[in-house]
Amino acid sequence: MKVKRSERLIDMTRYLLERPHTLVPLTFFANRYDSAKSSISEDLTIVKKTFQERGTGILETIAGAAGGVRYIPSISNEEARAFIEDMCARLSEVDRLLPGGYVYLSDLLGQPAVLQKIGRIIAAQYLDKEIDAVMTVATKGVPIAQAVSNCLNVPFVIVRRDSKITEGSTVSINYVSGSSNRVEKMELSKRSLKRGSRVLVVDDFMKGGGTVDGMKSLIEEFEAKLVGVTVLAESTFPGKRMVDDYSSLLCVDEVDVRNKSIHVKPGNYFDDIQ
Template identity: 55%
Template structure:
């Protein structure tokens, strides 16, 4: 279809935003709009400048006959700081405290705009990494996993506590919960993870890291590779954790005798600096 330049820019921007981490050739855009590659290249320069100025992401050019452009989403540091500050305010409310030192987060994990922004933050920290799949444990980590996966353009696999007949044969392991010290099980379909796949593990809350460690062991059973771990909230009370290397957006620092909750920013910006070469 032949479009005016303004319409072409809008459509190209939309396509790139909805196909992150996908290599798109200039030929594809040229044929899509019936325009010369030189015009497409000029359009991409405009889009690239806009993405980077607004902190939406970067448009990477891949040279060569099989090259093209690839949109890599990321977030500006100041935007990330503002968003995390808003989350801290929400999570610091007294009425969020649950028995066992957990926080009520169901409303946050059920808000699409909030969850999508969390996914963008996590994806920003790993956008230079080669990732094939996102892994999470049922159930509350699922929205975070899908939000991150949409930014990285990779599939999601869900580890369950018991096997489902609809998933065929499974691999099952036992692991020790880091906080309760109880032995629990987790299972994954044999078809769920390919050997050699690069896996990013995501969860909503971490105390000692037993669930994360269990998923790491499960990944090893499939001869896959753990690329990184990310969690929305970690607790300060259990140290050291059972996993050595993980990203946390927020940290539950303290709960005093009156029930006041002290939440702060986790180690997120250590990963952010590495990813963005700050």
């Protein structure tokens, strides 16, 4: 039975939003709604326009026999900026200050709406890059990796400092923690990453950059390629950082344990854009 335009638009929107970066042929929708391809094509023009106007993302149209549409989640600069400024304010709350000058982030990293925004903001940076997998290190990087992987519609892999029996064979490397200068070990399940994969590294926090540098070594060990590094927050670091090329959404630039104050400013995320 032919489905009305109004119902088609609703279901199409839902279908596309659930499958970012996936090419959906027009014939799929034509069959699903028992409608002419020309009607589907008109529908998609409206969806495209609305997504664009509302900052939902891009609806890419690929012409030809193997063509179709593909939804690419994105976020407007204004929305990203407003979110990051809000996060700066929230992270600057005094009661987030922990002994040793650390900042309590776990509550924010457990809120679905916050994670979805972080995912969209990070993914938006890599729209023109081909990415096969998102990599992070357990535990606090996991929610960020999952949020980004949702937007890019690629799998994420979790590097662990302690490997478990449930990971099967692993590849491990040693790395130097940038802030404490200790040698540590990290490992990744051998079957979790294919040779030649293009990998995006994400993490919650970067101080000296040792952990991220360790993940870079692991990527080499797997004969995979690093596409980019984005962290939720970096802190100003007195020494030489082990990683130069990265982006950050937030920067914790002043932590005064004695006077109990934190100051958080936007990271270098917008530096390229302006």
